[in-house]
Amino acid sequence: MGHDDVEMAGLLQRLSEGLQLSPDEAIRLVERAELPVLGLAAREAARLQNPEGLVGFVVDQTILYSNVCQPNCPFCNGTVTADDPRAFTLTPEEVVEKARPAVAAGAQQIILQGGHRIDLPWEYYLDLIRSLKEAYPGIAVAAYSPTEILVMAASFGRSTREVMTDLKEAGLDLLLSGGAEALGWLRQKENRILLRGPWNDWFDVLHRAHDLGIPVIGMVPFGLGETARERVGLLYRIRAVQFRTSRRGEGVFRALVPYDAGAPPALGESLPAGLPWPEAGPASPSDPTGYEYLRMVALARLLVDNVPRIQASFLTQGAKVAQVALAGGADDFGGTQFQCARVELAAGRFGRMTPEEVQRLVRDAGLIPARRSPTYAILERLEPQ
Numbered sequence: 001m002g003h004d005d006v007e008m009a010g011l012l013q014r015l016s017e018g019l020q021l022s023p024d025e026a027i028r029l030v031e032r033a034e035l036p037v038l039g040l041a042a043r044e045a046a047r048l049q050n051p052e053g054l055v056g057f058v059v060d061q062t063i064l065y066s067n068v069c070q071p072n073c074p075f076c077n078g079t080v081t082a083d084d085p086r087a088f089t090l091t092p093e094e095v096v097e098k099a100r101p102a103v104a105a106g107a108q109q110i111i112l113q114g115g116h117r118i119d120l121p122w123e124y125y126l127d128l129i130r131s132l133k134e135a136y137p138g139i140a141v142a143a144y145s146p147t148e149i150l151v152m153a154a155s156f157g158r159s160t161r162e163v164m165t166d167l168k169e170a171g172l173d174l175l176l177s178g179g180a181e182a183l184g185w186l187r188q189k190e191n192r193i194l195l196r197g198p199w200n201d202w203f204d205v206l207h208r209a210h211d212l213g214i215p216v217i218g219m220v221p222f223g224l225g226e227t228a229r230e231r232v233g234l235l236y237r238i239r240a241v242q243f244r245t246s247r248r249g250e251g252v253f254r255a256l257v258p259y260d261a262g263a264p265p266a267l268g269e270s271l272p273a274g275l276p277w278p279e280a281g282p283a284s285p286s287d288p289t290g291y292e293y294l295r296m297v298a299l300a301r302l303l304v305d306n307v308p309r310i311q312a313s314f315l316t317q318g319a320k321v322a323q324v325a326l327a328g329g330a331d332d333f334g335g336t337q338f339q340c341a342r343v344e345l346a347a348g349r350f351g352r353m354t355p356e357e358v359q360r361l362v363r364d365a366g367l368i369p370a371r372r373s374p375t376y377a378i379l380e381r382l383e384p385q
Contacts, residue, residue: 042298042329056372060109060335061102069115092131102338112143133171140374142174146205210252221261223288255309301329
């Protein structure tokens with residue numbers, strides 16, 4: 001056993017004992033630890049969090065209400081500027097209609113996605129949520145990132161608390177956090193454009209969300225040229241927020257979702273007719289592989305031990321890699337994403353990710369599928385028929 005192997009084994013042993021690594025130690029783990037040992041350690045950590053082996057999932061749909069984003073940064077595939085002929089912005093009524101088939105099929109949650117806009121009225125954002133809640137009273141709405149909250153506050157001359165209070169009163173159920181995407185961009189461009197930071201403001205939004213009782217889904221993007229230090233920085237910031245908010249009740253983060261931020265978005269039929277996403281270009285040698293994704297899942301579980309769930313991502317990785325993630329630290333399968341009719345379910349087999357397909361994948365991984373709420377509370381353990 002080489003020196004690196006001995007050191008990695010020692011670091012993983014300390015994590016298994018509930019001890020936190022220093023940032024420098026965590027960076028060495030990110031840089032040097034191999035997937036097999038990371039995955040095994042993360043699997044054991046997940047079992048401690050979830051001894052019954054339950055893997056939750058929810059029926060949901062993501063709706064892109066606009067593909068316009070003012071900053072036009074490189075982190076969102078398919079976004080355009082307002083003067084682009086492909087630009088669109090859905091009305092609240094159009095969003096309601098797009099949600100109708102998914103709700104009829106049993107969707108419990110609608111996720112709203114859009115760009116950073118300074119040209120839309122404040123009431124538009126509230127009406128998106130209100131309209132969905134009025135049309136489908138039982139549906140949960142997850143929307144907006146800390147950055148979008150900050151842009152709204154700056155654009156409309158309001159405090160972040162006022163913005164989030166209004167969104168909460170309109171019916172917002174969950175917030176989607178973001179963080180790492182801008183680190184390399186800001187470093188390269190040397191400007192202060194408001195994308196996914198600065199960190200103090202990001203912290204403030206998450207604490208405001210906790211104060212208002214709005215839980216957060218922690219997005220953990222990677223694959224944008226970030227360094228090991230930046231990856232650890234994001235994970236440790238999430239851990240710190242969870243620790244601080246846990247002192248005032250349940251921590252604000254319900255789950256973490258590692259995902260390849262450079263992968264094409266899987267929004268499928270949520271786009272207006274005639275506006276397909278651009279074809280994916282040739283793979284770059286620096287593009288993350290399934291191997292790197294599985295390492296990130298394991299690292300998220302090991303380094304952020306105070307967030308209860310790690311969600312696998314079949315949209316960017318395909319069903320098989322997401323299934324393997326369940327053996328390496330993940331213990332949630334996310335939402336079925338009704339709008340995606342062409343998910344890679346297996347080699348050469350594409351289709352919709354149905355609840356039945358989720359159950360099959362989870363059981364084949366030796367775990368127990370369970371229906372959950374949008375806030376990750378287990379509702380029903382699903383036994384084989």
